[in-house]
Amino acid sequence: MVGREKFDADLNLVQSLLLDLSNTAIDTLDNSMNYLFEKDIEGALSILDSDEQINRMEEEVNDRVILLIAKQQPVATDLRRLMVLVKIAADMERIGDYACNIAKETIRIGKDEHIEPIVLLDEMRNKTIIMLRQVLDAFTTQNIEEAKNIAKLDDEVDEMYGHIIRTLLTAGINNPALLSQVTQLSFVCRYLERSADHATNIAERLLYLLKGKHYELNN
8 A cells, every 4th residue: 555545544434433423422412411311320420431532532542643743744735734633533532532521410400300401401412412423424515515514503502501591590580499500500511612612613713724714713
């Protein structure tokens, strides 16, 4: 196998590993919310156990990129793609961390009866998961328009975030006995909002990869 063919094969392997990491992180976030709604403590504990796996997957992507740079000395466009792969891997690892944080809040809430505003989190979860899967599809297909649409979805998630936080705070003011769960669900809301921000980050990285310049989709 000649040098360019070997590089392309190794690059495709790294991209495949990144997709595995991404799908695992997104599934973990989705499952963490399911366990919250179901008051499934054992399920939440399994989310905590999955964190090490996601960390290892990110490390493998990083290690393979470093080897490619060291052995192949890629040209500028290839180097840009490798750097984007590393940054997207970091975004996805962070989403795995948010899933663990949600699992911890689930464990803290335990079997207590959920307060009414929790139902609003399901819509926010769905929108966030749609964003993450869409941006992953945009990266796979190199679809610029799909990547640009992520900013609109992020605005919708931000609006949901503000509405849910206000609703939770009102519930806590009206019934101080609920403040503990209000706090925990506010954190969950924040973790979803941050996960959506990482989807936007990935969309910006794809635009940088394809256009060669930086874009800020949130502005």
